[in-house]
Amino acid sequence: MATLSSGAKVTLRGYRELYGSKVIVGELQAEAQMTCRRCLEPVTVVLESSIRWGLVFSESEMQDLEKDMDPILVEEGQIPLRQAIEDELVLLLPIMPMHESCKSEWISDTESVDISENKSPFAVLAALKNEQGS
Numbered sequence: 001m002a003t004l005s006s007g008a009k010v011t012l013r014g015y016r017e018l019y020g021s022k023v024i025v026g027e028l029q030a031e032a033q034m035t036c037r038r039c040l041e042p043v044t045v046v047l048e049s050s051i052r053w054g055l056v057f058s059e060s061e062m063q064d065l066e067k068d069m070d071p072i073l074v075e076e077g078q079i080p081l082r083q084a085i086e087d088e089l090v091l092l093l094p095i096m097p098m099h100e101s102c103k104s105e106w107i108s109d110t111e112s113v114d115i116s117e118n119k120s121p122f123a124v125l126a127a128l129k130n131e132q133g134s
């Protein structure tokens, strides 16, 4: 669905907060190749996020974590950093990837429409509507 086109750039700092709880903060930046939902051409999506992870050592500690932090469960003394980064990147992927300025134009020729006095633009629209309806 999406391919990471360049290695994710991650800067992380770990420090202790009040009562000795461990926190990791940092910045995450990566690029992903996705398909534009408008023109169906490849589009490069920049993924950026500020990281604020709180290390927890059990499921119950997750409940106590401050709400502005994402819990990282430390298992057997290992911080699953790689997993956490991948999870973060997946969350950043847009559901509807699109080019910022997308060549979505699908009629490139302009056609002049002669709207005479007895044929109002609304009449033209009505005629179009009838055509589609039949």
Ligand SMILES: [Zn+2]
Pocket (backbone or CB within 6 Å): 036, 037, 038, 039, 040, 041, 043, 098, 099, 101, 102, 103, 104
């Ligand atoms: Zn596009």
